[in-house]
Amino acid sequence: VMSDAQRKTIYALSTPMGKAGVAVVRISGPDATQVWDNLVQTNKKRHLEPWKLQRCKIIHPGHQEVLDDGLAVFFKSPKSFTTEDVLELHIHSGRAIISSVLNALSALPYCRPAEPGEFTRRAFLGGRLDLTQVEGLKDMIDAETESQRRIALQAAGGASRAEFEHLRTEIIHCLAMVEALIDFGEGEDLEEGVFEQARAKASQLQEKIKAYLKDGRRGEIIRSGLRLAIFGPPNAGKSSLLNFLAQREAAIVTSLPGTTRDILELSLDIGGLPIIVADTAGLRATDDLVENIGIERARNMIHASDVALCVLSLDEIYDPTSSSFHIPTALKELVTLETCFLLNKSDLAAARLPDAQIQNVLGKNAWAASLKSGQGTHEFLNQFTETLKQRYDFSDVQGKNTPLITHSRHRVQLTSAAQFIDSFLQYPIEDIVLAAEELRYAAQAVGKISWTIDVEDVLDSVFRDFCIGK
Template sequence: MWLVSVRSGLTSVSSSLYKRWRHHEVGRDTIFALSSGHGKCGVAVIRTSGPASGEALQKLTGWRQHPLPRRATLTGLRSPKSGELLDRGLVIWFSGPRSFTGEDCCEYYVHGGPAVVSGVLEALGDVPTLRPAEPGEFTKRAFQNGKLDLTEVEGLGDLIHAETEVQRRQALRQMSGELGQLYQQWSNRLVTALAHVEAYIDFSEDDNVEEGVLTQVDSAVRALCGELEEHLRDCRRGERLRDGIHVVIAGATNAGKSSLLNTMCQKPAAIVSPIAGTTRDVVETALNIGGYPVILSDTAGLRDSEDAIEQEGMRRARERHSDADILVAVIDSSEVPPSKSSVLSHLHLLCSSSQGDTPRDVILVLNKVDLLHQEAIAHLQELCEDPELPPTCLLSCQTGQGVTQFLSVLKQILESICGDPLQGAPSLTQTRHRLHLTGCLDALGRYATYREQDLVLAAEELRIAHRQLGGITGRVGAEEILDIIFRDFCIGK
């Protein structure tokens, strides 16, 4: 009876191991795809990843052995079915785990004509053990094999989509692992704190745990809370840089808002007309200003109107004013007396039109200075130096006067909002990160509440906080806690 039970147990274990092995093998089929951009180009890169990469390489080249890893070799590529020469190109072999995905990989550098690329892809598809890769599957395998954490994966995605120099810097820094390392450091400290609390709960009666260990945990939690709060107080700097800074042009009708948009875009993106109320909807365009990504919006002019369509345009304009990171308030200087009180009055009307909080930054643009006499311009130039006014620029969209100064002021504000992504601690770049970090901070706050009431509940809050941090990097393991317990305490020695 006992033997039958043991055999049954072994069979169950064997069956479980077999299922796990089959699942592992199914998950490791070999994939291939075009890794460079589509369309005609000088060189195209085709990549394979998986255990059959070597077999595919041999079938396309006729080689009996794999080439030396990470060395480019010029060779002919032939169809496995017909033996027809498809192209002559470079081949680089990457032996796992020293590859991007952690698996055996091969990269084919072929001529970028559509017919060549199609022929090589079709040849790889003729290898029975290969299949086309799904979107993002190479990076997914790199994550699954521990080559990248989730923050590095997101950094890689941001680097691919970066359109400005500063976006590139931020994405490259995140892809290098700095953000993940910061979160992993915090995670390690949390694991240590949790392990010490668990050890105190389970073994304090055996006198195996030093006195004062909970005091050390409390101190560590307080320090971590302070670092998390400082990290979250970043005014969404990294997220703004990743998604684009919203700059909204506001003003009365015919103040020159659309002309300013066209001047900044250097193309007729918006209709310009002497007829008041021409712009009735939001006109939006993306710009690169000094390396910073800007989403520039021209909005309907504000005035009293009975026109239902124009009223809807003004409602949408006010919504954009409220959401703006930077509000560019345009005033027609030819219609406003060149005095501080009149300018402040117009500026107040524009900023108070926002629904909710006013924007963080405002640039005042006194447009159409080409229509003013020199004396009036001199008064306005003195006004620009007034400390009670926001940064003020004299400008003429008609002649281009003052545009360079305006763009310089705008760039300075963009720098103050986003900063230099290469300086200081790495920035939050994803809303997902912010949600996890907030959840972690909330759990640590609850730990302090439960600390004197129920140590078991307090330990659970530390565990929740650790899971929240692990959710950012994609690395959460219960084994870490046991490792630290037995490393730091001589229990059952």
């Protein structure tokens, strides 16, 4: 239930302040029709037709001066973004015009300026959006790459909401079976083995939740960016690689404040993948990997990353006479099966070393290139990007593999739901009342992801239906 202060009609400029073709001023609340009466003048004597974009003049409610020539559209409650009456004024975008319209609105005693996010908040409170859609909407505005846009759209469009709701309904169904048992006891009213049925259903649901959780964090990674750690000995070409990535492939290059002062972080768009690159280049002072502090920092950085790329200088690690590779011991400690390698400075080698030969030794994600001459860099980047795409399945964001979990909040709740179901499954039938409680918590945990309606309300209604249906 909204308080009166919340219910007051709000207004805001929904587009950026400045010169552009169109600016949109949004008004939402019970008095949106009054705003139309006071500010909008159409040819048809101010006639208000919902959901129809109409040519109009915007006039000052006091002295009746024409402020702008524009368009107005009225969305009648509840079929609007906020579920309230909404009026949109499409005016020319210029500082003076926008200011004059906002001033006119501020002159209306029943209106007040909207707070940040207040339209979305009302949409949420009105039940128009659930929390995953609110997040999706925000993520959509923040999206900088294709894959981010896609997962945000999926959430904003309500697909995630539907999925979580479905899961919750199934848990509640399971609970309803158990509750029925508690009420009537096993016997004539209910078939035998209802508890066993509920348990079977619960373990199915648990499997389903576990499958959602086993997604390699793809959704969160796409949303917040894949964290790539570049490490290697001093002078191998780490900074050169970073420059190469930033100049060649980055649509967006933003400096982020590093986690520590010494680590440089860049946010890049590499082939549609949002990638946050951390470079130990910032470790220059202690770059010497023989020093423990350098190794320790690199280790921490690698640990906090999704992908690690080790840059080595080919001439330092490859001995052409014996055809053998020597990886510095300090680095070996940091290398895992997942580590990718770039053997830089291939221009210094007397003869070209085929990637196949390198991959025999270092695994399939190893390439030789020269960041100085450009030799092999194109192939490296293509194949490296392909490796990431395969690993994180970015290519299939639209397909049925679309990750459901895009925020750690979702993961936290699903994990605890799985734990509650696990507890439920531990109880013998004698403790059925306690067991039911676990299922109720599980449903509540999933409900917190969407947070649309009071969990108890739905629970009551479904339970009631179940009993009557029986």
